Amino acid sequence: MNTEILGIALQIVLLIVISYPLGKYIAKVYKGEKTWSDFMKPVERLIYKVAGVNPEEEMNWKQFLKALLILNAFWFVWGMVLLCTQQWLPLNPDGNVNQTPDLAFNTCISFMVNCNLQHYSGESGLTYFTQLFVIMLFQFITAATGMAAMAGVMKGMAAKSTKTIGNFWKFLVLSCTRVLLPLSLVVGFILIVQGTPMGFEGKMEVQTMEGQTQLVSQGPTAAIVPIKQLGTNGGGYFGCNSSHPLENPTYLTDIVECWSILIIPMAMILALGFYTKRRKMAYSIYGVMLFAFLVGVCINVSQEMGGNPRIDEMGIAQDNGAMEGKEVRLGAAATALWSIVTTVTSNGSVNGMHDSTMPLSGMMEMLNMQINTWFGGVGVGFMNYYTFIIITVFISGLMVGRTPEFLGKKVEAREMKIATIVALLHPLIILGGVALSCFLFAHYPEFVAGEGGWLNNPSFHGLSEQLYEYTSAAANNGSGFEGLGDNTYFWNYTTGWALILGRFLPIVGQVAIAGLLAGKKYIPESAGTLKTDTVTFGVMTFAVIFIVAALSFFPAHALSTIAEHFSL
Known part of the structure; x- marks a missing residue:
């Protein structure tokens, strides 16, 4: 077997194997059961005391969201x-x-919503102080916010009837002290051993092989990279993110970082099964997400390892695949795997330039974010899927003539309205933003020129660059087709609002649905109950998600990525 393919297969197997015990551990942490990390309790009690928080005070869904x-x-x-x-x-x-x-607004919103869309270059756009006390701090807090929201949803789903869904502050602190911090320390140690810098000195002066002097940025990189990956944050300490040889020095660090991106989102799905005592349902959801992930991996790996047909026409051998925008030390296959891992989650970090990937690879990267339900960010991945479960339950119930129910609770008009709004909000933000940018680009070129120019690529790829930017913002991903000149008033403010709407309105809707269902009377399962833990229901949910995504985004892709593919 090709060694690159073998490396990908081993990474995926490792993720699946480790996600099970980690998911079981996370469920125990949120349920308050005994775990090996109980030695952190004194630290947690101190945090509660300083913050003036009573961790045992239960909250209803409105208090939780507040x-x-x-x-x-x-x-x-x-x-x-x-x-x-x-x-x-x-x-x-x-x-x-x-x-x-305007740039601070975009940066602050971006990291606050766990997106980390960067309209600046990391090493020159921030100081060590703001890297630590804004970027790294936010990367812990925002990741823990998503995990806390899912913990509240899990608590609401597990109860037969309840008016409360736990304590937000308790779930937030536990997410940091029991999950994010321990894993970050392990990953950080590996990075330091492999050569990632960790210090506070200024730029290092080095002599190149050509005899020239070059200044190389450094700093507390090893402290920030682990949480950027584990928290599905993705903000690059350096401008070129994890393609930088100091941020991602070796093939081992590439494996560890790629593993770090997906391990908690995968484990959170299994944690749902352990927490609610509905493992079969969690396995069904996990299987649907894993299938979609593997399809994306297969498409992108084949596209990137196959090379560019235009170069083939020139008679130039592409033994290593389509290597434009990729690091030779990592290779086409590892870059293709990362491109799917980072877009099925809300991570957005890159080890190669997505702008240089093949058109169908770019389409898969965007589709992952446009669907926005395959594993997703820590916590919020399942919550987006949860929206489509509610829609699928309602549709399936009507199709078979049964009352729509989920986990013993009737799904009624109010829950369906919220779920529908959340599901349609995502394409509205993306396509509305693209329509606005295309209108301005076409009708007000002097405005665009005044902003320094937007597009470095014309035609189909130029549309892809704009479509990717709003897709990445709405999905709270943060990666980009870097041919777009995005540090302008227009892009900073419009993507900033896309970030806010794409993060908080879905969370509000999803927590509200969980709270409303939790407060309803529990109806014991019977022969007439629609089973939501079967393969059939999983396939139905996948079909609903795919149909909504296809109807929403196929026309845009037909004019961008698909058109570019057929033009090669």
């Missing part, structure tokens, strides 16, 4: 102040300047 939104509003103000004053703050040996208000 705490979640207030926390994020506070950190938004915190981030804006620091980013706009960073040049006067400590730990700035390279003398990096303040971010402009």
Whole structure:
């Protein structure tokens, strides 16, 4: 077997094997059962005391959401102040300047919503201080926010009838101290051993092989990269993200980082089964997501290892695949795997440039984010899938003449309205934003020129660049087709609002559905109950998701990625 393919297969097997015990552990943490990490309890009690929080106070879904939104509003103000004053703050040996208000708005919103869309270059756009006290801090808090939201949903699903879904602050702290922090320490140690820098010195002066002097940025990279991957954050410490040889030095670090992106989202699905004591349902959901993930891996690996037909026509051998925009030390297959791993989650980090991947690879990367339900970000991946479960239950119930029920609770008009709004919001944000940008580009070229120009590529690929940008923002992913000149007032503000709407409105809707269902009277299962833990229901859910995505996005892809594929 080709060694590149073997490496991919081993990574996927490793993910599947490790996700099971990690999922079981996460469920125990949220249920308050005894675990090996109980030594963190004194630290957690101190955090609760300092914050003035009673971790045992139960919250209904409205109180839960209020705490979640207030926390994020506070950190938004915190981030804006620091980013706009960073040049006067400590730990700035390279003398990096303040971010402009529009860029700070985009950066702050991006990291606050677990997206990390970067309209700046990491090593020059931030100081060590803001890398640590804005970026790394947000990467813990926002990841834990998503995990806490899912913990609340799980608690609501597990109860036969309840008015409360747990305590947001408790779930938030447990997510940091029991899951994110321990795993980050392990990954960080591996990165340091492999050569990732960890220090506070300024740029390092080195002599190149040509005898020239070059200044190389460094800093506390090994502290930030682990949580950017494990928390599905993805923001690059360096401008070129994990394709940078200091951020991702070796093939081993590439495996570890790629593994880190997907392991918690996969484990959270299994944690759902352990928490609710419905393992069969969790296995069904896990299987659907894994199938979609593997389809994407197969398509992208074959596309990238197959090479570019235009180069074949020139008589140039492509033994290593389509290597434009890729690191030779990693190869086409590893880059193709990463491109799927980072887009089936809300991670967005890259080890190669997505703008340079083959058109069908770019389509798969965008479809993963446009569907936005395959594993997803830590916590929120299942919550997006949960929306489609509600829709599928309702449709399936009507098809077979049964009352729509999910886990013993009737799914009625109110839940369906919320689920439908959440499902349609995603394509509305993406396609509405693309329509606006295309209109301005076509009818007001002087406005575009005044902004410094948007597109480095014309025709089909130019549309793909704009479609990718709004897709990435709405899906809280953060990766991009970097041919787009995006550090402008237009892109900073419009994608900033896409980030806000794409993150918080779905969470509000999904937590509301969980809270509403939790408060309903429990109906014991009978012969007439629609089973939601079967292969048939899993296939039905997949079909509903696929149909909604196809109807929403196929026309846009027909004019961009698909058209570009047939033009090669």
